[in-house]
Amino acid sequence: MQRIGVFVCHCGSNIAAAVDVKQVAETLKNEPNVVFAADYPYMCSENGQQLIRNAIKENQLTGVVVCSCSPRMHEATFRKTAEESGLNPYMVEIANIREQCSWIHKDRMTATAKAVVLGRAAIAKVRLNAPLTAGESPVVKRALVIGGGIAGIQTALDIAEAGYPVDIVEKKPTIGGKMAQLDKTFPTLDCAACILTPKMVEAAQHENITLYTYSEIEEVKGYVGNFRVKIRKKARYVHEDLCSGCGVCTQKCPSRKGGNEFNLSLDKRGAIYIPFAQAIPNVPVIDTEQCLKFKTGKCGLCQMNCAAKAIDFSQQDEIVEQEYGAIVAATGFNPISLDKFGEFGYQTYPDVVTSLEFERILNAAGPTKGHLERPSDGKPPKTLVFVQCVGSRDTSGRGKEYCSKICCMYTAKHAMLVREKYPDTEVYVFYIDVRTPGKNFDEFYRRAVEQYGVHYIKGMVGKVYDDGAGHLMVRASDLLANEQLTISADMVILAAATEPDKTARSLATMLTASMDTNDFFTEAHPKLRPVESPTAGVFLSGFCQGPKDIPETVSQAGAAAVKVIGLLSKNKLKSNPCVARSDSLVCSGCSNCEKVCPFGAITYTEAEVNDGTGKEIRRIAVVNEAVCHGCGACTVACPSGAMDLKGFSSNQIFAEVDAICR
Amino acid sequence: MTERDYCEEALLLSGVHPEKCMKCGKCSGACPSYDEMEYHPHQFVDMIAKGQIKKLMESESLYHCLSCFVCVERCPRNVMPANLVEAVRTLRERSIGNDRLKPDDVAALLDEETPGQLLMAAFRKYSK
Numbered sequence: 001m002q003r004i005g006v007f008v009c010h011c012g013s014n015i016a017a018a019v020d021v022k023q024v025a026e027t028l029k030n031e032p033n034v035v036f037a038a039d040y041p042y043m044c045s046e047n048g049q050q051l052i053r054n055a056i057k058e059n060q061l062t063g064v065v066v067c068s069c070s071p072r073m074h075e076a077t078f079r080k081t082a083e084e085s086g087l088n089p090y091m092v093e094i095a096n097i098r099e100q101c102s103w104i105h106k107d108r109m110t111a112t113a114k115a116v117v118l119g120r121a122a123i124a125k126v127r128l129n130a131p132l133t134a135g136e137s138p139v140v141k142r143a144l145v146i147g148g149g150i151a152g153i154q155t156a157l158d159i160a161e162a163g164y165p166v167d168i169v170e171k172k173p174t175i176g177g178k179m180a181q182l183d184k185t186f187p188t189l190d191c192a193a194c195i196l197t198p199k200m201v202e203a204a205q206h207e208n209i210t211l212y213t214y215s216e217i218e219e220v221k222g223y224v225g226n227f228r229v230k231i232r233k234k235a236r237y238v239h240e241d242l243c244s245g246c247g248v249c250t251q252k253c254p255s256r257k258g259g260n261e262f263n264l265s266l267d268k269r270g271a272i273y274i275p276f277a278q279a280i281p282n283v284p285v286i287d288t289e290q291c292l293k294f295k296t297g298k299c300g301l302c303q304m305n306c307a308a309k310a311i312d313f314s315q316q317d318e319i320v321e322q323e324y325g326a327i328v329a330a331t332g333f334n335p336i337s338l339d340k341f342g343e344f345g346y347q348t349y350p351d352v353v354t355s356l357e358f359e360r361i362l363n364a365a366g367p368t369k370g371h372l373e374r375p376s377d378g379k380p381p382k383t384l385v386f387v388q389c390v391g392s393r394d395t396s397g398r399g400k401e402y403c404s405k406i407c408c409m410y411t412a413k414h415a416m417l418v419r420e421k422y423p424d425t426e427v428y429v430f431y432i433d434v435r436t437p438g439k440n441f442d443e444f445y446r447r448a449v450e451q452y453g454v455h456y457i458k459g460m461v462g463k464v465y466d467d468g469a470g471h472l473m474v475r476a477s478d479l480l481a482n483e484q485l486t487i488s489a490d491m492v493i494l495a496a497a498t499e500p501d502k503t504a505r506s507l508a509t510m511l512t513a514s515m516d517t518n519d520f521f522t523e524a525h526p527k528l529r530p531v532e533s534p535t536a537g538v539f540l541s542g543f544c545q546g547p548k549d550i551p552e553t554v555s556q557a558g559a560a561a562v563k564v565i566g567l568l569s570k571n572k573l574k575s576n577p578c579v580a581r582s583d584s585l586v587c588s589g590c591s592n593c594e595k596v597c598p599f600g601a602i603t604y605t606e607a608e609v610n611d612g613t614g615k616e617i618r619r620i621a622v623v624n625e626a627v628c629h630g631c632g633a634c635t636v637a638c639p640s641g642a643m644d645l646k647g648f649s650s651n652q653i654f655a656e657v658d659a660i661c662r
Numbered sequence: 663m664t665e666r667d668y669c670e671e672a673l674l675l676s677g678v679h680p681e682k683c684m685k686c687g688k689c690s691g692a693c694p695s696y697d698e699m700e701y702h703p704h705q706f707v708d709m710i711a712k713g714q715i716k717k718l719m720e721s722e723s724l725y726h727c728l729s730c731f732v733c734v735e736r737c738p739r740n741v742m743p744a745n746l747v748e749a750v751r752t753l754r755e756r757s758i759g760n761d762r763l764k765p766d767d768v769a770a771l772l773d774e775e776t777p778g779q780l781l782m783a784a785f786r787k788y789s790k
Contacts, residue, residue, distance in 0.1 A: 396738050461688070462688055462693065477688070477689075477690035484691065
């Protein structure tokens with residue numbers, strides 16, 4: 001016979017303002033098996049918890065119902081409270097009379113009546129609760145970081161410094177990511193390579209870090225503490241262990257038609273190439289679509305000239321299998337395609353470029369050796385027009401509805417750098433809003449206006465066209481002057497919206513990590529758990545979680561590392577005991593549950609079953625409790641009712657529904 | 663009808679929600695009739711949101727809009743300024759009770775290059 005105690009919280013006025021808490025406690029006292037009921041202003045306070053502890057002891061309670069806020073807030077608190085009094089923590093149920101009752105009802109009578117019903121349902125459930133014990137699983141003390149940009153590098157370095165081995169998987173031939181392509185960085189204007197490359201080198205040399213470049217994630221299995229991952233090391237056709245990085249092969253290659261990805265195809269590279277001078281590893285890769293040896297079977301000049309005998313045209317992709325305790329997604333971003341924005345003429349006019357292309361044009365290691373030259377004829381541009389929000393904050397379906405966050409600052413930087421190096425230029429920036437919150441950010445933007453004389457114009461460019469004489473014309477509105485302007489420009493630079501890397505979606509599926517409608521990874525809580533995915537053991541670093549500049553990315557990368565270190569420092573993890581259980585006597589072995597299980601927690605086995613009429617060998621479902629998340633999908637899919645969820649059994653759910661409908 | 667009533671009517675006729683506008687000015691940046699118009703596409707959206715439709719209804723700007731819909735096409739927020747101009751024009755036609763284009767005037771407007779379809783369209787647009 002259960003002895004149940006009911007504890008009704010006022011939550012200050014959060015609940016008490018809409019719900020007559022005293023009446024709720026008194027009414028629920030009359031429910032079957034309820035031997036104690038009380039109300040208290042803050043049940044989660046130490047005094048409130050003491051009230052629960054005393055009541056459990058004095059009344060020999062076997063079950064507890066707390067009518068309070070959402071179980072997401074304080075279920076763990078009250079379970080611990082009960083445990084301290086010797087009660088099994090899973091004998092506690094929460095009736096949510098705040099978020100689901102007092103906050104949404106204005107009428108006191110209705111809210112009170114509903115609070116009683118919610119309490120009644122929780123009592124009906126707790127009457128059928130049974131003590132549950134959490135299992136334990138070991139933790140593999142190794143972390144995986146997916147993405148080798150500044151986010152991934154920083155996360156890996158911080159984890160490695162704490163003493164745990166960590167692997168970085170980067171799909172490109174080198175680590176470094178977008179930051180390696182940047183010229184200067186706002187707001188201090190230090191050169192991106194100067195601050196990034198030491199970190200790249202440190203990652204490569206760190207005894208706890210293993211780099212898998214030109215590699216992709218093939219498969220992820222397992223769960224928090226015990227992920228099993230297959231990594232595909234794509235064939236570079238160059239043996240990393242033999243190559244000396246001399247670069248002779250890249251000079252000898254006769255095929256020079258490939259677009260140089262690192263310079264956004266503003267210049268060409270050979271079929272065998274090292275992406276950039278400070279690439280890590282400093283090992284070339286062969287582009288098989290461009291390589292004459294692969295296309296025609298003839299050539300092999302690189303191989304002939306390789307003193308280290310590192311080039312191997314027969315190299316195959318390699319699959320590496322590794323176990324990890326934690327995984328960090330750091331997959332980064334790309335500028336969107338501007339195919340749908342014909343009005344800016346990006347596809348038509350070579351002198352209309354994106355901001356990332358402009359970074360390469362300004363960069364000393366870029367296609368113009370850092371000289372400001374326009375792509376069409378190499379002449380130095382005199383009038384430059386920057387257009388902000390190209391595809392950002394766009395709900396028309398052509399762009400992205402969010403603010404890309406970094407464009408206001410990098411545009412101010414570009415405008416400033418141009419005016420600094422080329423004082424004879426005129427620089428216009430068309431903006432909708434200038435958004436520069438951040439330490440020394442607004443001061444930076446104002447410097448562009450006040451010291452460098454950049455013309456900021458509130459308004460948007462409507463059209464970029466050719467005037468027929470080969471001049472680019474920019475038609476735009478100047479909203480403050482209430483005028484339409486037409487500017488003859490030598491170059492137009494578009495601040496294209498950003499989007500998460502395309503591979504993030506398939507990775508999220510492999511990780512069972514959730515994403516928002518824009519394909520950014522979702523954090524477990526937008527304020528309180530910003531670097532954790534809702535999927536246990538998966539953490540988020542950098543732009544893949546939402547638009548971020550470098551300082552924010554590095555901060556978040558460190559935060560993600562701390563969470564990983566916290567997890568890896570544990571020897572055992574407590575698992576959730578509210579998992580599925582299959583009744584071997586009822587299971588027909590139909591496989592329905594196996595098909596719906598999103599976590600791969602259900603397998604089948606041939607087992608001896610004795611149903612009372614004799615023993616027989618049957619195919620039955622078995623749940624791996626360490627893998628099961630307790631989502632309950634299998635219990636609904638099971639046609640014979642063999643699957644049930646501990647702590648949320650069908651009987652308990654029906655009892656709750658009955659209590660609500662009574 | 664009060665000025666506010668006219669605004670409500672214009673929004674109802676056009677299906678425009680001016681609160682969606684983020685005041686970027688791209689509509690006016692793209693408008694080919696900008697210099698012909700006293701009030702520009704972004705001002706139609708802004709003024710009607712503020713309840714100031716009288717000035718727009720009295721303005722010749724209504725007849726300089728080409729209905730080319732470039733403002734609608736380029737708007738990043740789906741605001742549809744041209745639809746609003748069209749609605750204000752309709753309200754003006756209804757309120758003054760006179761047809762802007764009278765059949766008697768047509769002969770003087772005709773020339774070899776004017777397509778008949780244009781006259782039909784003008785009748786529909788500029789008549790009650």
